[in-house]
């Protein structure tokens with residue numbers, strides 16, 4: 001069944017920092033169109049896992065496959081071109097860019113950003129530019145930031161800054177979106193609004209892999225949950241399945 005096939009497969013992934021096995025022989029897969037949550041205590045290796053998947057760092061061992069492609073250790077911009085994009089645990093926005101400019105930069109990742117200066121004068125460039133701006137407008141309307149397009153991104157509310165990051169991630173037309181604790185530090189209203197946004201993104205056919213601590217969010221949104229601790233998979237299943245699991249209760253009580 002194509003709708004239920006794996007979009008991302010992680011096999012035997014390991015990464016150590018000094019003596020610390022941050023990710024330790026981790027294997028799991030994400031099904032197409034799912035919202036798949038990664039949960040686990042602080043220091044469990046969740047962000048390291050995202051850094052391995054997106055090519056920020058290379059694994060010591062193991063493999064990452066996206067559809068049928070082996071994307072292990074590819075450069076992060078190449079991985080983005082394959083159709084994976086992400087947001088970071090700590091919001092990363094350039095201080096001197098407007099919302100519109102920030103998302104426009106995201107689209108250049110896709111169209112081949114390293115343009116020769118002469119190309120800026122060509123018809124092809126102007127057509128690409130027009131299409132890119134059109135796409136930015138669509139995305140900003142989709143995430144609810146169109147009215148704020150000319151404001152400096154880094155000066156928006158925390159919730160809206162996260163929206164900008166998500167918009168920038170969407171600019172590369174991802175098939176898989178990785179969100180690292182996107183609602184950490186958000187108030188309940190911002191959290192609810194972001195959850196609605198994740199559902200809308202998912203309804204557009206984008207698969208989501210999300211790291212979160214908020215169990216209400218996890219239980220409400222997730223089709224599948226992978227629990228990790230000390231870089232290893234503890235349990236995997238639906239919200240109903242994992243809630244009852246002693247290892248999950250123990251990992252969270254021990255936090």
Ligand code: ADP
Nearest residue numbers: 017020022040041042043044045046047048049
């Ligand atoms: P989580 O996101 O689940 O809280 P992390 O993946 O950030 O956990 O970290 C897992 C472990 O790896 C921690 O012990 C952390 O200190 C360590 N770690 C992560 N990144 C680095 C790094 N770049 N250098 C050294 N140690 C790191």
Ligand code: MG
Nearest residue numbers: 046047048089
């Ligand atoms: Mg983390």
